[in-house]
Amino acid sequence: MESEVDRQIQRSSEVLERSRERYRSVRGRAKRQREAEVLRRLGRIAVADLAIIIGALIVGWVVPLGMGGALLVMAMLIAATLALAIFPVTPEVTTETLTQTPLKALPIQTEAWLERRRPALPAPAKTLVDSIGVRLETLAPQLATLDEREPAAAEIRKLVGEQLPELVKGYERVPEPLRRVERNGRTPDQQLADGLKLIDDEIGQMSAQLAEGDLDLLATRGRYLQIRYRDDDALG
Template identity: 40%
Template sequence: MTDPLPIPSQAEAMMRRVSPEGRARAMKEQQRRQKARNRLVLRCVLAGIAIALALWAVNALVTPVGSAGLIAAIIAFVAACVAIGMTARERPATIATLGAAALHQLPERTGAWLESQRPALPAPAARLVDGIGVRLEAMTPQLARLEPNGPAADAVRKLLSTELPALLAGYREIPPTLRDQPRGDGQSPTAHLLHGLGVIDGEVGRMTEQLARGAFDELATQNRYLELKYDGGALEG
């Protein structure tokens, strides 16, 4: 049997749930799941209507369907709903899916991927991830104004699908017993992780602001991601 969470972990989980960022994230997730359920129900209803119309057409124009036709229609409806449910099932977000995501889907996919990384993060990093998730939601509408293959879009992609995953990957590669030990520069890997996440949080906020005022050239020419690359290297060192 799996051991229950330690008391500090339970308290931290409760703090995340009641924090403004945690509440916003939980509400957003609930709304997203409700929309997914509504889409699933609508597709099943449309499938049922299509089957009913087909059954009516056969009965009226070809031959009476009888009880066998009704049973076949019911089986077809159940099979259609099962197929709809299978195709609509969400797949876990991965680094590969981040790189392949359309630009307007990237913030949502990144937020989902960050959520999947939460169990491996220390408590302060989890709080920073909450803040980044809120900023990503604010960024999403602004990305509709970007040319998907332009340099500004490349800057957004580099931050969300390359630099951010690299930062967390570098931290996960370090054995847990060494993550709080100071390294050659006097800082622990956990400290570097927190600093890197703080930089990313600021970068996402800056990008959102520049997108809102149409400063695409300024966004494209920023080189702050080099600082993140340095931090990632520090984690690995």
């Protein structure tokens, strides 16, 4: 018969396994983002350098470049490569841009915004931000076909694009020495963690509701096909 100790060990193992899965997911997501960023930078560098070389060749056909021209072309190649390697490929996501972001791109943009603020957050909040990031990745493809005029779309935009960023920004406005000082029984660190946990759960519920809607459509389509095939058999 299973003892209480065995049950505790099993629950601890389940929690540990979920933590490992979440860590692998977060690590994989960060790796994919870094790889995509590197590829975008390399692509921009290749296009810019190719344009400089083609321009130099065209000018060289008309006017000999000489040593000075060759050095100038080399300097332009180096400058373009360094500039495009240093400066970000995409502009930084802000709370203002989030409000203007199309719904289908909102989860990924919000995730990128959160990722930049993650290092300054307390440890419990970092764990919740990782969990929210995983949920946002799940939510993103579900929004691809959701009409922005639907009530559900407005609720998702409000939660993901407004309330979540405002919660984090509100925490950032608290002076660092006061973030661990209790007020009304809770510290700002605890308030942030509680708020993130609530949003994490809410995003999960929204994703589940969208999935149920998709499953309902599939079930309806399946029943239609069954009736259609049955009618075809009857006619045959």
